[in-house]
Structure formats: C-alpha cells, structure tokens
Amino acid sequence: MPSSTHDPRARRYMHCLPFGAQPASATSAQQQTRFRFWAPSCHAVQIVFDDASEAVEMTPAGNGWFEAQAPCGAGALYRYRLDGGQTVPDPASRYQPQGVHGPSEVIDPRSYAWRHAQWQGRPWEETVLYELHVGALGGYRGVEKRLPALAELGVTAIELMPLNDYPGERGWGYDVILPYAPHAAYGTPDELKALVDTAHGLGLQMFVDVVYNHFGPDGNWLPHYAKPFFREGVRTPWGDALDFDRFEVRDFFCDNALYWLTEYRFDGLRIDAAHAIGNEPWLRELADQVHARVExxxxxxxxxxxxHNAANLLETHFDAQWNDDAHHAIHVLLTGESEGYYRAFTDEPIRKLARALVEGFVYQGEPSPVHDGRPRGEPSGHLPPTSFVLFLQNHDQIGNRAFGDRLRALCDDDDALRAATALLLLSPQIPLLFMDEEHGSKQPFQFFTDYTGDLADAVREGRRREFAAFGAFSDPARRAQIPDPNDPRTFAASSPPASEPASEPERSERLEWMHFYKSALTVRTRLLAPRLRHASADHATVLVDDAGRDTAALIARWKLADGETLSIALNLGRDDVSLPQQPDGTVVFETPPRARDRIDAQVLPRYACVAWMTGDVQGYANHYARQHPSSEEPGP
Structure with a gap:
C-alpha cells in the first residue's frame, strides 16, 4: 500500500505482511514493531535482540501462531528463540545484513521515496527480456550503471536471477533460504529499490525470478519449528516437498509474490520450476491473488x-512460459548435440522447430524419450505466439553445461548464430537474451556456489558425477577438470568485464554484434511489437531438397493484429536451399547482407534469415517515428 509519511510529495510503498516484523507508526516517542511467527512445532517462542536488550515473550495466538509487539524500530537486529534453546532468523525477514545464519533486521520499507511512482509498466507484447545475474555484474549499483545501454539496445525488460537470501556471498540464488530477504552481498534494500526506480525512469520493466518449489540445504530451520510446512515422505530433486495444501504455505508464497510486486515495484515474476510445486490449483490461486490485489x-x-508444458495455465492465468522446446530444437540444429534432453529433439529437428514457432510446444501430449516414453505436454496451438518466451541462451542452458559454454563457443559458424538470432529477435514469440549475449560473448557462465566443508565437497563431486553419463566425460580425469562451484575463480570467470576490452579487434567485434542486435530490435520495436496483440500463427513449411528430403530450412508465417502478415525464412544448414516461391511483402530484415538478392532468384542462402511484412511498411515506420521522435530507422 502507498504511504506518504516523511515527505508528503513522495510515494513510499509497504506491503503489510501478516507475519514477520512490521514496523508500526509510533504513537509516542518510542518506536514499536509488531512480530508474528508461525511455529506449530514449538511450545514457546521469544524474540531476542542483538543489542542485549531484554527478550520479549511471544504470545500463542492459536494454530501455531505466536505474536508480540516490541519497543524497537528500523535497524533492530533480532532472532526467534525456540523453546528456550535454538535461535533462528525470521523466515519472513526483510533483510539479513550478516547472511542467512545471522540476525534479521527490522526494515521500514517507507524509508525509500520513489522518483518514478507514476510508472505503470508496459504491455506484455512490448517485452524484450534480458536475463542477468546481479552479483556477476557488481551488485545493484553495477546493474544500474548498465541500464541506459540496455534501453538503447532495444531491451524493454530486465529479468534478475533470484534475489532471495542464500548461503555465502556467491551463488545462482536457487538454493533459497529466506525468500523475503534480498541477498545482502548485492546491496541494501534501498539500493535494490533505486535500481528498479532507475529502470522505470528509462522505460524498462523489471522482473525477478522467484523460487517456490523448495528450500536450499544450508540454513533452512523451518523443519525445526514448522514441520507441517513440508509434505511428509515426499521428496523433490532439491529436497523435501512443500505442502501447498496448507493455507499457511499458500499464503506465505502468495504474499511473497505480492511483496516483490508492491513493495519493490517489480513488473513481473518468473516462477522457477513450477512443475516441481506439484499443485496447479495453487498456481491459479497465486495468479488470481496478484491480479486482484495489485493496483x-x-x-x-x-x-x-x-x-509439464501445461497449456491450460497460459489460457487465463499466466502471460507466458519459457519455451524450452523451441530452444532445444534450435540448439540441435546449430550444434548437432544429441545427449541429455537434446535426445528428444534429434529426430527431425527442423520439423520440431517449425511446430514450436507456430504452435508453441513441440511436445503436446506425445511420448517423450527423455521422460521414459511418458506423454508430455498439452495442445498449445490455440495460444497466441506471445504466450511463449523464446531464447537461444539463458542461465540454465549455459550454466548447466559442464564448463558453462556459451552458444557462440559451440556453434561452428557465426553466420549460423546470427541467422538464429534474427529469428529470436523477430519472431512474434517474446525474446529473451542472456547477459552480454548482445556482444557476441564467448565468456562462460558456470555454476557457482559458496558452500564450505562437507556440503562444498558434496556439491563439487555431485556435479561431476552428473556428467558421467555424457560421452565427453566418461573419463574420470576429464570430469575432474569440471570447475569447482565453490572456487571463487569460477565466479570470477563467469562475471562479464566491467569495462570495454583493451584490444581494438575485440572492441570492434563486440560493437559489430551489438549493432546486429540493435538493428533487429529496432525493427521489432517499430514494426512488429505494436501489432502483436491478438496476433496468431498461420503455418510453417519445412523446405526440402531436390530429392524431397528435409533441409535445415523453413518458412514460418504469422497474422498480425492489423491483418497483415509476417513471414520469416530461416536456413540453418550449410547449403543453399531452393525457395518454392518468395513470400509476399517488403523485406524488413536480412542476414547475411544482401540475402534478398539471392531470394529474388528463389534461393535461400546458407545460414540466412530473412523477414518480410505485408502492408505499408514505410508508412507504418514513419507513423511510429512521429510518435517516438528519438527512435532510429529500422533495418540492419
């Protein structure tokens, strides 16, 4: 809820949590904070403070809840003492200045005055996502410095990997321990708010990745005082399953979503591994709560x-899903890889990509060879293309590789990667880039953690064992070369440089890639995005050679909101391919340069991507330019 304390002209936001530490308005000279804590496995709870002030007894309030009001305010450091023994941090802590094993800090969310409180976000169809790791870019302040360049590139939304507090200083954030506490190593809560505020001032949406399917292995005290939070005897790949049939669990995570959206003013959430939550009714409840309670x-x-490729969740409750199927098909076409989950896409990958472009999911109920032949997915062809987030790279697809290889390091030819990138940026599906991709980066993004002792050993050796089934790592000596996630050098090797390279050839190469991305995104912004609402897929055709065999080329078509057509011809093969006919319309983008000259002769060159639009393209571009005078001319 908005609050106007302090400066009456400022907007200050606080999500009133039904648990945790909630600063109350002072009615006298002394500050007061209300505490509420769910500990159904305990008989007695006290609040203990790090300043050695007297402990406060919490009053049982029924159904496992304990409540108290204490004479403290913002900045107070506290823990809960369980049955006179163990002390633990607040599971709804807003900040852990000393990490997950330290005390929680009382935070007054109203201390930050928002400069761009009038920001209302952007329609989904305008979204171009850019995923990044905050720590690898120097914390909240480091990310903030990069925002103007990303806005100029044509990105419209920044997606932060998880911010919730986890053990140590370095990590991906998916081993969540305290989901309400932004990770202290990245900066303070007010610095995070300043990052979001600055982004809004530049017209950028802000998304955050949230993890609601498990807790991490180090620092999770919930089983000690709230055993019913977990489903007895049910395990997930990451630990004990959470019991989303309990309203306390449901409320805990619903409020977490609302907290990020209201108190921190994020514009969207990416829900990690929703299939591992195992409760579709709760996912719908979460979406309903958000839509009902956000302003x-x-x-x-x-x-x-x-x-699970659950298309039904995209019909009414969720905007989109990450399209792993499309990624896997493109990756197989670019690299020829066939192990792991790529095994399900090695058979007719171009036909699988064609289906993904016009229907969304490849697996819509068919048996999947990497799921023991079980059916996977639901029919998705009725959904609009904007229901799917398309990507060539993300934290998973790079970082889950043994050495964190970027796609450019795996792809035989830069021209092939540029063709796939043009498809990514100009398809009506919502594009997602991964940090520094726009510079043609070959720098790895590796899996890193900051564990110590036996857990560090288990993570290192466990990760190496995971790759034993892959041909390249059958030799134990080769597996031993996989980077240690806990070595600080692994994190350093995964962090993009803070400044431009000293070498002129390297700077020139980075600039060339950036110009390519910017040119395609200019076309998307001016010609495609304004016509994506209510767009629909038409069809896709796989091109064949003279013997009638599939090539690595296709033509896909979509109907735009104004009735015009977008066509994209893609060839990821090493050979030129004959075109049965040239699509109608005006060429709005092409790679390689002058590919249209070959198209006129009904030949689609190797490693090419060409996009056409019907209608008055120049008139539409001129109209957009009048509405947005600072925009650039479209085209490469």
Whole structure:
C-alpha cells in the first residue's frame, strides 16, 4: 500500500505482511514493531535482540501462531528463540545484513521515496527480456550503471536471477533460504529499490525470478519449528516437498509474490520450476491473488518455467512460459548435440522447430524419450505466439553445461548464430537474451556456489558425477577438470568485464554484434511489437531438397493484429536451399547482407534469415517515428 509519511510529495510503498516484523507508526516517542511467527512445532517462542536488550515473550495466538509487539524500530537486529534453546532468523525477514545464519533486521520499507511512482509498466507484447545475474555484474549499483545501454539496445525488460537470501556471498540464488530477504552481498534494500526506480525512469520493466518449489540445504530451520510446512515422505530433486495444501504455505508464497510486486515495484515474476510445486490449483490461486490485489492500471506479468508444458495455465492465468522446446530444437540444429534432453529433439529437428514457432510446444501430449516414453505436454496451438518466451541462451542452458559454454563457443559458424538470432529477435514469440549475449560473448557462465566443508565437497563431486553419463566425460580425469562451484575463480570467470576490452579487434567485434542486435530490435520495436496483440500463427513449411528430403530450412508465417502478415525464412544448414516461391511483402530484415538478392532468384542462402511484412511498411515506420521522435530507422 502507498504511504506518504516523511515527505508528503513522495510515494513510499509497504506491503503489510501478516507475519514477520512490521514496523508500526509510533504513537509516542518510542518506536514499536509488531512480530508474528508461525511455529506449530514449538511450545514457546521469544524474540531476542542483538543489542542485549531484554527478550520479549511471544504470545500463542492459536494454530501455531505466536505474536508480540516490541519497543524497537528500523535497524533492530533480532532472532526467534525456540523453546528456550535454538535461535533462528525470521523466515519472513526483510533483510539479513550478516547472511542467512545471522540476525534479521527490522526494515521500514517507507524509508525509500520513489522518483518514478507514476510508472505503470508496459504491455506484455512490448517485452524484450534480458536475463542477468546481479552479483556477476557488481551488485545493484553495477546493474544500474548498465541500464541506459540496455534501453538503447532495444531491451524493454530486465529479468534478475533470484534475489532471495542464500548461503555465502556467491551463488545462482536457487538454493533459497529466506525468500523475503534480498541477498545482502548485492546491496541494501534501498539500493535494490533505486535500481528498479532507475529502470522505470528509462522505460524498462523489471522482473525477478522467484523460487517456490523448495528450500536450499544450508540454513533452512523451518523443519525445526514448522514441520507441517513440508509434505511428509515426499521428496523433490532439491529436497523435501512443500505442502501447498496448507493455507499457511499458500499464503506465505502468495504474499511473497505480492511483496516483490508492491513493495519493490517489480513488473513481473518468473516462477522457477513450477512443475516441481506439484499443485496447479495453487498456481491459479497465486495468479488470481496478484491480479486482484495489485493496483488497477498497472501492467504486471507472470511467467512460468514448467517442464509439464501445461497449456491450460497460459489460457487465463499466466502471460507466458519459457519455451524450452523451441530452444532445444534450435540448439540441435546449430550444434548437432544429441545427449541429455537434446535426445528428444534429434529426430527431425527442423520439423520440431517449425511446430514450436507456430504452435508453441513441440511436445503436446506425445511420448517423450527423455521422460521414459511418458506423454508430455498439452495442445498449445490455440495460444497466441506471445504466450511463449523464446531464447537461444539463458542461465540454465549455459550454466548447466559442464564448463558453462556459451552458444557462440559451440556453434561452428557465426553466420549460423546470427541467422538464429534474427529469428529470436523477430519472431512474434517474446525474446529473451542472456547477459552480454548482445556482444557476441564467448565468456562462460558456470555454476557457482559458496558452500564450505562437507556440503562444498558434496556439491563439487555431485556435479561431476552428473556428467558421467555424457560421452565427453566418461573419463574420470576429464570430469575432474569440471570447475569447482565453490572456487571463487569460477565466479570470477563467469562475471562479464566491467569495462570495454583493451584490444581494438575485440572492441570492434563486440560493437559489430551489438549493432546486429540493435538493428533487429529496432525493427521489432517499430514494426512488429505494436501489432502483436491478438496476433496468431498461420503455418510453417519445412523446405526440402531436390530429392524431397528435409533441409535445415523453413518458412514460418504469422497474422498480425492489423491483418497483415509476417513471414520469416530461416536456413540453418550449410547449403543453399531452393525457395518454392518468395513470400509476399517488403523485406524488413536480412542476414547475411544482401540475402534478398539471392531470394529474388528463389534461393535461400546458407545460414540466412530473412523477414518480410505485408502492408505499408514505410508508412507504418514513419507513423511510429512521429510518435517516438528519438527512435532510429529500422533495418540492419
């Protein structure tokens, strides 16, 4: 809820949590904070403070809840003492200045005055996502410095990997321990708010990745005082399953989503591994809560990662899902890889890509060879293309590789990668880039953690064992070369440089890639995005050679909102391919340069991507330019 304390002209936001530490308005000279804590496995709870002030007894309030009001305010450091023994941090802590094993800090969210409180977000169809790791870019302040360049590139939304507090200083953030506490190593809560505020001032949406399917292995005290939080005897790949049939669990995570969207003013959430939550009714409840309780007029978006390809969740409740199927098909075409989950896409990958472009999911109920032949997915062809987030790279697809290889290091030819990138940026599906991709980066992004002792050993050796089934790592000596996630050098090797390279050839190469991305995104911004609402897929055709065999080329078509057509011809093969006919319309983008000259002769060159639009393209571009005088001319 907005608050106008302190400066009456400023907007200050606080999500009133029904648990945790909630600063109260002082009615006298002494500050007061209300504490509420769910500990159904305990008989007695006290609040203990690091300043050695007297402990405060919490009053049982029924159903496992304990409550108290204490004479303290913002800055107070506290823990809960369980049954006179163990002390633990607040599971709803807003900040852990000394990490997950330290005390929680009382935070007054109203201390930050928002400069761009009038920001209402952007429609989903305008979204171009850019995923990044905050720590690898120097914390909140480091990311903030990069925002103007990303806005100029044509990105419209920044997606932060998880911010919730986890053990140590370095990590991906998916081993969540305290989901309400932004990770202290990245900066303070006010610095995070300043990052979001600055982004809004530049017209950028802000998304954050949230993890609601498990807790990490180090620092999670919930089983000691709230055993019913977990489903007895049910395990996930990451630990004990959470019991989303309990309303306390449901409320805990619903409020977490609302907390990020209201108190921190994020514009959207990406829900990690939604399939591991195992409770579709709760996912719908979460979406309903968000849509009902966020202020009217705001554009707020919810995106899923969901191995189950549950199209029904995209019909009414969620904006989109990460399209792993499309990624896997493109990756196989670019690299020829066939192990792991790529095994399900090695058979007719170009036909699988064609289906993904016009229907969304490749697996829509068919048996999947990497799921023991079980059916996977639901029919998705009725959904609009904007229901799917398309990407060539993300933290998973790079970092889950043994050495964190970028796609450019795996692809035989830069021209092939540029063709796939043009498809990514100009398809009506929502594009997602991974940090520094726009510079043609070959720098790895490796899996890194900051564990110590036996857990560090288990993580290192466990990761190496995971790759034993892959041909390249059958030799134990080769597996031993896989980087140690806990070595600080692994994190350093994964962090993009803070400044431009000293070498002129390197600077020139980075600039060339950036110009390519910017040119395609200019076309998307001016010609495609304004016509994506209510767009629909038409069809895709796989091109064949003279013997009638599939090539690595296709033509896909979509109907735009104004009735015009977008066509994209893609060839990821090493050979030129004959075109049965040239698509109608005006060429709006091409790679390699002058590919249209070959198209006129009904030949689609090797490693090419060409996009056409029907209608008055120049008139539409001129209209957009009048509405947005600072925009650039479209085209490469």
């Amino acid at each position: 009217n007029g705001r554009h707020v978006h919810l995106v899923l990662e969901n191995e």
